[in-house]
Amino acid sequence: MRLSDTGKLSIILLFMPFVLWMVLLILLPQFGIGYLSLREKLGPREYSFGLANYADFVQEPIYWNTLLRTAWMSILVTGLALVTGFPIAYYIAKIARQHSRAALFLMCLIPLWVSDLVRAFGWIVLLRETGLISGFLQYLGLISGPIEFLYNDITVVVGLVYTVVLFMIVPLVSTLDGMDNSLLEAGYNLGGSRFTVFRRIVVPYAMPGIVAGSIIVFMLTAGSYLTPILLGGKNSMWFTEQIYEQFVTRYNWESGATFGVLLLTFTSFVVWLGLRVTGQSLASTVAKD
Known part of the structure; x- marks a missing residue:
């Protein structure tokens, strides 16, 4: 076997786990959810295709x-995470x-x-x-009786x-570390x-990191389930709870799939809009030198 053939085989084997992960765990489930969302239930084991679920x-x-409401709360969480995390x-x-950076990073990883x-x-x-x-x-005597701090938007x-x-x-x-x-x-x-330097130099240089972090945080927040349900209770009104209810409680997989497609579509639109507003592109954000 020639060296070039060996190199090609090595590259294929190297990328095979990633390709399988993308196809089996990302693409096929999404196609399946999209297929279910277009299926209309007419009767027992009787279906047709259309946009009735939407x-x-x-x-x-x-x-x-x-x-x-989920999108608005996710944007709020993203903004607060940026304000908290940037300093x-x-x-x-x-x-x-x-020598202390590793210890500080470890403290951030503890949660x-x-x-x-x-x-x-x-x-x-x-x-x-x-x-x-x-x-x-x-x-301390600051309150006369017990107070329930749970089950409200602030707690969530x-x-x-x-x-x-x-x-x-x-x-x-990762972005700021490369700034000279x-x-x-x-x-x-x-x-x-200090404010001028921060606004004219630090923020523009850190913009790819800001956008990348905001995308990750927004998508994770919009797709969160346990935290809004446990801390917000019945007042959480989170969209993932609606998806869970359709799939598990009502056993209406068609509506649950429709809600899942809509959540993915809407959050992707918000991400695209954020990229347009900030003047960034997804490629430059995730692949900054």
Whole structure:
């Protein structure tokens, strides 16, 4: 066998796991969901194809209101994760000493050592009516009785920001770490204030990392299920709960598939709109040198 043939075989074997993962776990399930969403149930084991499931979604305000609410809350969580994660990422990339960066990164990774379920129950232990925060406030005399901090939008947002902020920090650190400190020095030497240097130099340079982190955080938040359900309770009104209800509770796979397609389509549109507004492209964002 010639060397060129050996090289081609090595490349094929190298990429085979990735191709199988993409085809079996991404593409085929999406095609299956799309197929189910177009199937209309006429009777027992009797189906036809059409857009009736999508028409039912549009005609039911609670469904598309929940989708819009999920999108709005996801954008809010993304913004808060950016505001929270950017100073941390900047400190790790530009201020912290080289030998302490690994320790700081490790501290950011600690929440990922446990599952979403355990993290959500940790917030429940802290925020429930008989939880640690309510008890501590009563001990200090700041409140006269127990207070329930759970089952509201603020709790859901806090829990989601805590869950996804690391996915904002990592791309920001990767981008900011490549910024030459001489750019900052030049900005200050030319008379720029800290805010001016931050706005005119740091933010434009970090924009690919900002967009990449925002895309990851937004998609993870919009597709989250456990955190909104456990921390928001019946008041969560999260679209993934509607999908779960259609698939599991009502056993209406056609409607559940329709909701899944709509969630993917709508979130992809929001991502595309964000790229257009920021002037970024997906290729340059995920493949910045």
